[in-house]
Amino acid sequence: MRERQIVNSIPRRHQLLYQLLALMVAIAVLPLLISASILIRINQRVLENDLLLLHTRIATDTADQISHSLAWIFDQVEVLAKTQLLALPLSSEHRERLLLHYLDQYPDLLQLSLLDREGKEIACAYRAERISPSTFLPDPGLHQEMIARSREGKRAISPPFLAGAPKGPVLRIYQPIKNDAGEVAGFISALLSLEGINELISKIRVRRQGHAFLVDQRGRLIAHPNRARVLQEDLSDLEIVKNYLLVGKTGGTVPFRDKNGREMLGAYSAVKNLGWGVVIQEPREDAYLSVAEMKRQTLIAGLLATLAAAGLGIAFARRVSYPLQKFVQGALSIAGGNFSNRIDLKAKNEIGQLARTFDYMTMQLQAYDENMKEMFLGTVKSLAAAIDAKDPSTRGHSERVTRYSLAIAEEMKLSTREREKLNIAALLHDVGKIGIDTHILRKPGRLSEEEYFLIKQHPVMGANIMAPIRQLSDVVPLMRHHHEFFDGTGFPDRIKGKEIPLGARIICVADTFDAMTSDRPYQKAMEVGYVVDRIKEWSGTRFDPEVVEAFVRCVRDARIPGHKDA
Ligand SMILES: [Fe+2]
Ligand SMILES: [Fe+2]
Structure with missing residues (x-):
C-alpha cells in the first residue's frame, strides 16, 4: 500500500x-x-x-x-443624320422605306424616326416583329427634354427604359440633323435595344x-x-x-x-x-x-x-520511463527488505549501466543481509544451546522444537516472513529458563508447588529478556504464549483460541511432542505413536485442531521423526 x-x-x-x-x-x-x-x-x-x-x-x-x-x-x-433625308423633297413613304433599309442593317436598332425641328414625327420605320408603335416612345416629358437638348446641336441619349416585345432594356438616341447653314433642322431618333449588352x-x-x-x-x-x-x-x-x-x-x-x-x-x-x-x-x-x-x-x-x-512520444517516453519504473520497483523492493529482485535491463546505454550497478549494489546488500541473519541466527542458536545445556535432559530441545515447528509451518503454508519469526521464537522459547535455578530444572520426580510456580515463570521471563530488542517485537509474543492452551487453560495469560498467536500454537504442539518423546528426569521417553495419539486427544483442548492436523501429517510423512530418530 x-x-x-x-x-x-x-x-x-x-x-x-x-x-x-x-x-x-x-x-x-x-x-x-x-x-x-x-x-x-x-x-x-x-x-x-x-x-x-x-x-x-x-x-x-x-x-x-x-x-x-x-x-x-x-x-x-x-x-444617317448627315444624309439628305430631310432636305430632299421626298414622299413620306419614300423616307420610311429609306429608314427601313437603314434599320435592316443594324439589328440592335428597333426603330428609327425622322423628326422635324419641333420633334414631330415625319417618317418612322420599326421592326414590327420586335416592337409595336405604342411602346417605343419614352414618356412625352422625356421626349421633349431630349429634343431640347439635341436642338443645341449635339446628340442626346435618353436614360435606358423598358420597351419592345418582350420588354427589354432600350435607350433612345436623338441625333440632330443640320442644314447647310449649320442650324438644326430636324432629328433622327433611334431606339436602340440593349439586349446585346445584356447578353454580353x-x-x-x-x-x-x-x-x-x-x-x-x-x-x-x-x-x-x-x-x-x-x-x-x-x-x-x-x-x-x-x-x-x-x-x-x-x-x-x-x-x-x-x-x-x-x-x-x-x-x-x-x-x-x-x-x-x-x-x-x-x-x-x-x-x-x-x-x-x-x-x-x-x-x-x-x-x-x-x-x-x-x-x-509514447514509444519514446515508454523507452525512457519503463527502466525508471523498474528502478522504482527495485528500490521499493530493497526498502521492503527483499534483496532478491534484479532490475535486469538489457539496454546498452547509460541506463543499462546504471541497472547493472544497481543490481550489483542489491547483490552486495543481499550478501550483507544474509551474513547478518546468519550471524544473528548463530547467536540465537548458541544462546538456545546454552539454556538447553543447563539441564542435560533438555539438550538439543530448542533445536528440535524449532525443526518440528518449521515442518508444521511449512505444512500449513505459512509465509517466509512468518516462518522466519517462528524460527527465532522456537529457538528462544525457553530462554526464560536462564533465570531458573539449575537444581529445579534438573530435579527428578515431582516438583513442589513453589518450584512449579517458578518454572511457569519462564515464558514471561523469556519475553521480558527479549522485549528491549526492537527487531524481535514480533517474536516476543510467540515466546510468551508457547504454554497457552487452545481452551484457555494454559499459562501465563490464559488466553485462548485465535487470541494465541499461530506461531505460539505451533510451538506448543512441537514442544509437547519433544518433551514427551525425550527422556526427562521425571519420565521415560514415550513412543511416537502413543504421543501422537495423546496429542490428537488434546486437539481442541490444549491444541489448535488445525495445527494438530498439520502435525499429524508431518509425523506420517516422517518430517517429524521424534527425538530418538532425530
Ligand atoms: Fe517452555
Ligand atoms: Fe520447551
Whole structure:
C-alpha cells in the first residue's frame, strides 16, 4: 500500500511520459502551424491582389467592349443624320422605306424616326416583329427634354427604359440633323435595344458564382444575368456601386456585402461617355476557395503530425520511463527488505549501466543481509544451546522444537516472513529458563508447588529478556504464549483460541511432542505413536485442531521423526 502511494505520488502532468508527449507534440506541431499560418497569410494577400487584377481586367474589358459597340452604333445614326433625308423633297413613304433599309442593317436598332425641328414625327420605320408603335416612345416629358437638348446641336441619349416585345432594356438616341447653314433642322431618333449588352454581361462568369452587372449613372441596374431584375432595381445603396458613383473610372473594393448579406469581392469600370459602370462581383468564399482548401489541408497535416508525434512520444517516453519504473520497483523492493529482485535491463546505454550497478549494489546488500541473519541466527542458536545445556535432559530441545515447528509451518503454508519469526521464537522459547535455578530444572520426580510456580515463570521471563530488542517485537509474543492452551487453560495469560498467536500454537504442539518423546528426569521417553495419539486427544483442548492436523501429517510423512530418530 505504501509502495503504491510512493509510486503514485507523482501527479500525472509531472510524469515523464506526459512531459515527453507534450514536448514531442509541441516540436512536431508548432513549427507546422506557424509556417502554415504565415504561408496562408501570404497566399491570401497574393490571392487578393490577383483577384483584384482579374476582376478589374474583366470589368475594364467589358466596359471597353460596351463603349465601342455603342460608339459604333451612335456613329451609324450620325451618318444617317448627315444624309439628305430631310432636305430632299421626298414622299413620306419614300423616307420610311429609306429608314427601313437603314434599320435592316443594324439589328440592335428597333426603330428609327425622322423628326422635324419641333420633334414631330415625319417618317418612322420599326421592326414590327420586335416592337409595336405604342411602346417605343419614352414618356412625352422625356421626349421633349431630349429634343431640347439635341436642338443645341449635339446628340442626346435618353436614360435606358423598358420597351419592345418582350420588354427589354432600350435607350433612345436623338441625333440632330443640320442644314447647310449649320442650324438644326430636324432629328433622327433611334431606339436602340440593349439586349446585346445584356447578353454580353450575362455571359461573364468568374469561376463558380462570380458575375457582372451594369448600372447607369444613377445606380439603376441596366444589365444583369437575371433579366427580370433589369431596370427594376436601384443599386445605388450597394457599397461597390456607391464607390463607383463616387469615384467613377476603374477600381476595386474591399470586401462588401450584397443585398442578401453575402460577403463579396469585386471591381468596377466606367463605360466611356455614358456614365455607366460595369461591376464584377464574386462571393468571397468562392474567391478564397484555395485558401480554405489550404487551411483544411494544414489542419489535416497538423492532426496527422499530432498523431504521429503522440505515437512517437509514447514509444519514446515508454523507452525512457519503463527502466525508471523498474528502478522504482527495485528500490521499493530493497526498502521492503527483499534483496532478491534484479532490475535486469538489457539496454546498452547509460541506463543499462546504471541497472547493472544497481543490481550489483542489491547483490552486495543481499550478501550483507544474509551474513547478518546468519550471524544473528548463530547467536540465537548458541544462546538456545546454552539454556538447553543447563539441564542435560533438555539438550538439543530448542533445536528440535524449532525443526518440528518449521515442518508444521511449512505444512500449513505459512509465509517466509512468518516462518522466519517462528524460527527465532522456537529457538528462544525457553530462554526464560536462564533465570531458573539449575537444581529445579534438573530435579527428578515431582516438583513442589513453589518450584512449579517458578518454572511457569519462564515464558514471561523469556519475553521480558527479549522485549528491549526492537527487531524481535514480533517474536516476543510467540515466546510468551508457547504454554497457552487452545481452551484457555494454559499459562501465563490464559488466553485462548485465535487470541494465541499461530506461531505460539505451533510451538506448543512441537514442544509437547519433544518433551514427551525425550527422556526427562521425571519420565521415560514415550513412543511416537502413543504421543501422537495423546496429542490428537488434546486437539481442541490444549491444541489448535488445525495445527494438530498439520502435525499429524508431518509425523506420517516422517518430517517429524521424534527425538530418538532425530
Ligand atoms: Fe517452555
Ligand atoms: Fe520447551
